[in-house]
Amino acid sequence: MKKVFCAVLAAAMIIACLAGCSGGKSKTLNVYNWGEYISDGSEDSYDTIKEFEAWYAETYGEKVHVNYDTFQSNEDLYAKLSAGAVSYDVVIPSDYMIARMIAEDMLLELDFSNIPNYKNIDDSFKGLYYDAENRYTVPYTYGIVGVIWNANEVDEADAEGWDLMWNPKYSGRIVSFNNSRDAFGTAMYKLGLDVNTSDKSQWDKAYEELMIQRPLLYGQVMDEIYNMMESGEAAIGAYYAGDYFTMVDAQADTVDLRFYYPERTNYYVDAMCIPSCCQDKELAEIFINFMLSRDAAVANAEYTYYASPNRVVYTDAEYLDYMGEETIEILYPETGEFSAMYNTYAYKNLPQDMLDYMNTLWENVKIN
Amino acid sequence: MKTASKIYTAFIFVFLFAPIVILLVFSFNEARSLSVFSGFSLKWYRELFRDEATLESVRNTLLLAVSAMVISTVIGVAASVGIDRLRSKWLKTALKTATDIPMTNPDIITGISLMLMFVFAGRLFGLANSLSFWTMLIAHVTFCLPYVILQVLPKLRQMDPALPEAALDLGCTPRQAFFKVTIPEIMPGIITGAIMAFTMSLDDFVISYFTSGAGFQTLPIRIYNMTKKTVTPKMYALATLIFFVILALLLISNLTDDDALRARKERRRNKTKKIRGNEQ
Numbered sequence: 093m094k095k096v097f098c099a100v101l102a103a104a105m106i107i108a109c110l111a112g113c114s115g116g117k118s119k120t121l122n123v124y125n126w127g128e129y130i131s132d133g134s135e136d137s138y139d140t141i142k143e144f145e146a147w148y149a150e151t152y153g154e155k156v157h158v159n160y161d162t163f164q165s166n167e168d169l170y171a172k173l174s175a176g177a178v179s180y181d182v183v184i185p186s187d188y189m190i191a192r193m194i195a196e197d198m199l200l201e202l203d204f205s206n207i208p209n210y211k212n213i214d215d216s217f218k219g220l221y222y223d224a225e226n227r228y229t230v231p232y233t234y235g236i237v238g239v240i241w242n243a244n245e246v247d248e249a250d251a252e253g254w255d256l257m258w259n260p261k262y263s264g265r266i267v268s269f270n271n272s273r274d275a276f277g278t279a280m281y282k283l284g285l286d287v288n289t290s291d292k293s294q295w296d297k298a299y300e301e302l303m304i305q306r307p308l309l310y311g312q313v314m315d316e317i318y319n320m321m322e323s324g325e326a327a328i329g330a331y332y333a334g335d336y337f338t339m340v341d342a343q344a345d346t347v348d349l350r351f352y353y354p355e356r357t358n359y360y361v362d363a364m365c366i367p368s369c370c371q372d373k374e375l376a377e378i379f380i381n382f383m384l385s386r387d388a389a390v391a392n393a394e395y396t397y398y399a400s401p402n403r404v405v406y407t408d409a410e411y412l413d414y415m416g417e418e419t420i421e422i423l424y425p426e427t428g429e430f431s432a433m434y435n436t437y438a439y440k441n442l443p444q445d446m447l448d449y450m451n452t453l454w455e456n457v458k459i460n
Numbered sequence: 461m462k463t464a465s466k467i468y469t470a471f472i473f474v475f476l477f478a479p480i481v482i483l484l485v486f487s488f489n490e491a492r493s494l495s496v497f498s499g500f501s502l503k504w505y506r507e508l509f510r511d512e513a514t515l516e517s518v519r520n521t522l523l524l525a526v527s528a529m530v531i532s533t534v535i536g537v538a539a540s541v542g543i544d545r546l547r548s549k550w551l552k553t554a555l556k557t558a559t560d561i562p563m564t565n566p567d568i569i570t571g572i573s574l575m576l577m578f579v580f581a582g583r584l585f586g587l588a589n590s591l592s593f594w595t596m597l598i599a600h601v602t603f604c605l606p607y608v609i610l611q612v613l614p615k616l617r618q619m620d621p622a623l624p625e626a627a628l629d630l631g632c633t634p635r636q637a638f639f640k641v642t643i644p645e646i647m648p649g650i651i652t653g654a655i656m657a658f659t660m661s662l663d664d665f666v667i668s669y670f671t672s673g674a675g676f677q678t679l680p681i682r683i684y685n686m687t688k689k690t691v692t693p694k695m696y697a698l699a700t701l702i703f704f705v706i707l708a709l710l711l712i713s714n715l716t717d718d719d720a721l722r723a724r725k726e727r728r729r730n731k732t733k734k735i736r737g738n739e740q
Contacts, residue, residue, distance in 0.1 A: 120675075122674040122675060124674075126685075126688050127682070127684075127685030127686040127687070127688050127689070128686050128688065128689040128690075128692070129688070129689075132511070132513060133510065133511075133512070134507050134510060134511055134692070134694070135507060139512075142512075159674050159675030160513065161674060161675065161677055162677070162682065162685035162686075163685055164684055164685045164687060164688055165688070175575065175576070175579055176579055176582075176583070176590070177575055177578070177579045177582075177590055177591045177673070178589055178590075178591050178673050178674045179588040179589050179674060180674060315687050315688070315689070315690065318690045319493075319494050319495050319690075322493050322494075322495055322496065323493070323495030323496065325495075335689065338492075338689065338690065341491075341492055342491055342492040342493035342495075342496070343493075343496075344493070344495060344496040345496070369588065371588055396689075
């Protein structure tokens with residue numbers, strides 16, 4: 093018995109040690125990205141991380157091992173990094189979190205001489221509010237919120253603006269966001285209010301609007317919206333354009349999902365940056381540059397279904413062909429100058445008292 | 461009354477197993493959807509075995525669970541023996557309460573406090589990555605330990621203290637008496653404790669989430685991180701496989717366990733008969 097015990101213990105220790113020491117002497121790059129946000133080789137797609145490792149070994153004659161980890165929300169990423177618990181070399185948070193991280197000195201300025209492919213980023217994605225001087229970030233994807241509706245149930249004539257989500261004709265068929273910022277956002281865009289206002293009376297107005305919508309709702313949801321829309325359980329909902337295509341891919345035969353953008357709506361950008369805990373800044377910049385190169389950027393855009401700010405992607409014949417004309421029209425709408433629209437309509441960090449006020453109102457919406 | 465209780469039991473089983481059955485069925489779905497079954501296919505199983513990152517997280521999870529199980533079982537048995545032999549009743553109660561704390565403490569508090577401690581220690585040693593496989597292992601051993609002690613301690617109390625004493629009388633060294641008499645006597649408790657430690661470690665999410673470092677993510681964390689978009693049907697396939705592996709293990713352990721128990725009882729009965737026969 094004792095021998096067996098010792099043998100098992102020894103074996104476990106050896107395995108654990110091997111796992112702990114793997115990586116050896118080669119360089120290591122730690123990347124922290126959203127889950128399901130990179131082309132990972134599934135369904136015969138391009139395996140971005142493996143391709144990078146191979147390309148690096150070939151170009152620099154040195155092995156690099158990429159630790160690719162994922163997070164679920166900006167707040168999770170912030171918690172991990174601000175505690176100083178881990179060190180990542182490249183992170184891909186969203187705009188408002190980037191603004192906060194810059195303000196708290198958590199990001200490093202990029203050396204763009206190591207990122208020559210940055211020239212492919214269209215000028216309309218430069219000078220965005222969170223990094224007005226383009227010193228810290230390289231945009232990865234962007235998206236715009238739109239309304240998704242089931243054409244088998246909803247009259248085409250009604251499918252316009254945010255009014256559709258307040259239309260009593262479809263009472264009990266509408267789903268709305270289950271987080272305060274997005275829910276208030278829909279009401280404020282509908283009323284033409286500024287979503288970053290510090291005026292409490294404006295928030296009160298949006299609150300009234302949400303209370304009007306409340307009895308019409310089937311539910312307030314986040315990622316449950318995928319299954320609800322795909323199966324026809326709900327008929328109207330708002331979400332990101334890229335996610336709409338994921339739903340269309342899986343919709344039931346009885347469901348015919350369509351999509352449009354209201355005139356005023358939310359814009360977001362997720363961007364690559366280097367946190368101050370970075371261990372190898374040059375390697376991180378080389379990785380960012382690789383992510384902007386044609387093959388990787390196209391594969392990632394095809395995999396995630398989100399729009400890319402990279403000219404190499406949205407002018408690529410193969411990409412346009414793969415996505416199809418209709419998809420491209422929805423993903424890359426003619427909104428005019430992106431940076432102007434973005435800086436007007438995107439969510440910015442609210443001061444703490446406004447956040448508290450909004451959340452108090454939100455709790456009332458949820459209770460009633 | 462009887463039919464009512466039968467219906468009640470039936471409901472419990474339906475609610476327990478319906479989600480698993482749905483998952484199982486849709487793992488064979490051709491499409492991505494969890495609402496529309498468009499045809500039978502093994503596509504998601506193929507995808508699963510190609511997904512290096514997911515397989516890696518499965519390996520990580522198993523490695524962590526096995527290591528945490530072995531270490532917490534060894535420490536747990538030693539701790540139980542120590543606690544059992546304490547003479548001071550006050551000290552015994554105090555120690556037992558202390559070992560129960562990680563079990564009764566909410567996971568999130570254990571997780572955050574462990575993370576802060578690791579970060580603090582990491583800073584002290586000037587490490588850039590204070591969280592790693594090792595910190596996760598320490599965390600898992602921490603919350604598995606009480607379950608092992610909880611299983612082993614009562615077995616020690618049930619054991620006739622005369623048994624190891626008899627072994628000593630008959631010429632065993634204290635070490636031999638421990639390994640040849642005490643350990644076999646408390647073995648059922650050790651095994652249950654080890655299995656509990658393994659399962660606790662396997663399905664822990666909250667504590668792992670706070671103590672995981674760069675380059676080492678477990679399966680629960682990976683699945684959680686997928687929920688920004690949808691969880692891909694690969695995961696249904698993986699869940700189905702895990703379900704069947706566990707089902708098989710349970711069946712095997714239940715079948716063999718019963719046999720083993722019966723055989724042991726038989727032997728003991730024979731022995732006592734013999735002793736009684738000799739006395740007469």
